[in-house]
Amino acid sequence: MIAGGSGGANTRTGLIFEERTDLATLLNKQPGYQVKGIDVFYHGELVAHVFKKHAFYKYIASLGVDWRQHLSKQLFPDNCIYVIVNNTLFVIECKFQRVAGSVDEKLQTCDYKRKRYKRLLAELNYEVEYIYILNDWFKQPCYSDTLDYIISVGCQYYFEYLPLQKLGLPVP
Numbered sequence: 550m551i552a553g554g555s556g557g558a559n560t561r562t563g564l565i566f567e568e569r570t571d572l573a574t575l576l577n578k579q580p581g582y583q584v585k586g587i588d589v590f591y592h593g594e595l596v597a598h599v600f601k602k603h604a605f606y607k608y609i610a611s612l613g614v615d616w617r618q619h620l621s622k623q624l625f626p627d628n629c630i631y632v633i634v635n636n637t638l639f640v641i642e643c644k645f646q647r648v649a650g651s652v653d654e655k656l657q658t659c660d661y662k663r664k665r666y667k668r669l670l671a672e673l674n675y676e677v678e679y680i681y682i683l684n685d686w687f688k689q690p691c692y693s694d695t696l697d698y699i700i701s702v703g704c705q706y707y708f709e710y711l712p713l714q715k716l717g718l719p720v721p
Contacts, residue, residue, distance in 0.1 A: 581721045605626055619669045627642045637717065638678070657695060680706065682711055
């Protein structure tokens with residue numbers, strides 16, 4: 550499903566997120582994909598690297614990046630994927646609500662966090678995209694201003710689904 554759209558729950562063209570599902574698990578379930586450690590292969594060809602939380606910092610350290618030189622505090626992504634072909638790190642934050650709570654305000658931090666990731670990865674010359682995967686709770690009218698804001702600052706959101714082609718990954 551695209552932001553503000555409908556439909557799109559097709560596992561052949563994208564990933565359907567559930568509350569406690571990580572990106573590596575979802576990719577491993579797609580035809581032609583195999584995840585080994587942080588490496589993502591499509592029909593045997595390395596296409597991406599996936600990370601959660603601390604694994605992201607281990608990866609950039611292996612490339613010579615010391616986060617302390619760029620940030621005052623680490624940011625820990627729910628999921629992120631570096632797609633080799635488009636030289637882009639996609640930070641993917643999953644937010645699932647069943648009642649009103651603190652996530653409401655967390656959605657308004659995407660611009661700040663995207664800018665921090667850009668600063669962190671500048672010496673690698675990586676592009677950075679920040680994407681929320683939201684559950685249907687956030688389709689309520691009281692979230693329309695927040696969803697508009699997310700788009701206005703260059704971030705994105707999808708409802709329970711992320712199209713593979715949005716990431717630049719091959720579609721089975």
